[in-house]
Amino acid sequence: EKIYISYDSTNKNCQAGDIEMLEYGNAKVDQGSPIFNYSIAYDTRNKEPLFYEAYPGSINDVSQLQFMLDKAKGYGYKKIGFILDRGYFSKRNIEYMDQCGYSFVIMVRGMASLVNELVLKHKGTFEKKRIHNISDYRVYGITVKQKLYATDEKDRYFHIYHSIExxxxxxxxxxxxxxxxxxxxxxxxxxxxxxxxxxxxxxxxxxxxxxxxxxxxxxxxxxxxxxxELCGYFCIITSEKMTAKEAIDLYKSRDASEKLFRGDKSYLGNRSLRVYSDESASAKIFIEFIALIIRSKLFTNLKEEMKSLDKRPNFMTVPAAIKELEKIEMVRQLDNVYRLDHAVTAAQKTILKAFGIDVSYVKYKADEISETLKK
Structure with missing residues (x-):
């Protein structure tokens, strides 16, 4: 079964060291220092990062995409599609994805010259009809089939949306x-x-x-x-036939990869690369990626558990959950035996449940650790 990979990139600043991939480019947060680009391919179905790229800061998103597609092919990915932001859109990239046999889902703004004529042509035909309502996102949407450009060999599916907000x-x-x-x-x-x-x-x-x-x-x-006239409209283009709801569901699934970047820069403290050599940079970027995989798993499990709760407790975020679980500790008592210091709290039970762990398992692991420490 086909999986869709959300591909997104950011850039990071670095002021120190002799690092080859540092170059001046289009920084998202311009500090006047050289940058490097960092991208992640994220499996939206299994909700986990698959691979990452680090490349010179002067390379733009459009240029890098084809190299990423080659890497995906080299990793052995076949039945996949890519969910892309509008920054990756170009005729050459679309053609190259076709050559590789990869599907795509890509966003285009309603005011873009590519789709504004299409939007104006269908304006007024769907925005008030309940059959076209997609309540999950408070938008109305329709799907139109046509060629993407004059020499396009395939029909594409243009999903046109309107949001009052x-x-x-x-x-x-x-x-x-x-x-x-x-x-x-x-x-x-x-x-x-x-x-x-x-x-x-x-x-x-x-x-x-x-x-x-x-x-x-x-x-x-x-x-x-x-x-x-074009305010409130946007368009998602897909290479495969699907409904307007299916297309926006797929595109919105890329929110997880965007949250990964925010988490990387805030919770993991990686807004800048503070290293002095290529080896240190490569090692740090790799460790960051492993940390993102772990954080992604924590985030996904906590989010799924939240759906079954009547309330939205403030301890079900990743930082708060880790802080809460750190309170579970063992202490050495007078007989030199390590034991749990206190019972597991209700909040900790809720967090542990998200990972399939109950109190009896915590006690079992505590006893196991205690026996190991005796040796």
Whole structure:
């Protein structure tokens, strides 16, 4: 049975040491230091990281994808598909995934030129019809089959979605951006001032030809109205036939890999690489990956156990659960025998249940450790 792998990347800063893969690139958090890129392939079905990559910071996501696909083939993965963010989208990458025999699920924003005509064509045909409601994500969605580009040899499936909440947020953001741009430009009236392409996209800029000074802006109403028309829409493209709900379910499963990156940088303290040699860097990255596998297992089991609980206790997060379990300890008593210091608490029982462990097993392991220490 086919599994879908979520592939995502981030980058990390490093200021010290002579490390070959450190280069200046498009840093997500720019500290003015060189970076390296770090990516993870995550099995969304079994909920575990499969493999990782570390590569120079100047390489962008689009360029790296084909090399990752070759590695996946080398590892022996066959019946798989990839769930990708829009940063990996390119015609060459789509063609290469076809050559490798891999399926794909990829996000494209509603305002992207690739899909905006498709969105406008179907706008008003599904957004209020309950048959198209996907309540889990508070969106409405339909599926349209067509070619991805003119020379495409295969039909692709475009899943078009609309969210009322997303529309409200995006329209508010757009209106605020236009207002801020207008105020900024008016503050520079009668000055010799050039504005960037971002301003020229939404405004006609008028200058005094004689003095070369900026006079006033006029909104490009049609451009702004076109963007308003597309607010709240997004599109997921899949290589295989599936429903709009199946497509968004698959894409949303990549949330787990994004949480892995957040956990790596926060709980595991790996925002930066503090090493001084290539060997140390490779070793640390490998240990980080092993730690992510363990943390992923903890997170998955705790999350599944939470579903069976009436309440959402605050000790069922990974850091809180580890802190709670650390309270289970053995002490050496007067007869030189190690015993559990106290009974297992209700919170600890709930946490242990997520991993199939009960109180009797804890006592059994404590006795086993005690016997080992006697020797």
């Amino acid at each position: 997303k529309e409200s947020a995006e329209r508010t953001q757009l209106e605020n951006r236009i207002d801020e741009m207008t105020k900024f430009m008016k503050r520079h009236s009668n000055e010799m001032r050039e504005f960037g392409a971002g301003f020229e996209r939404y405004f006609e800029l008028y200058y005094d030809e004689e003095h070369k000074t900026f006079m006033f802006p006029v909104e490009k109403a049609r451009v702004i109205e076109n963007e308003i």
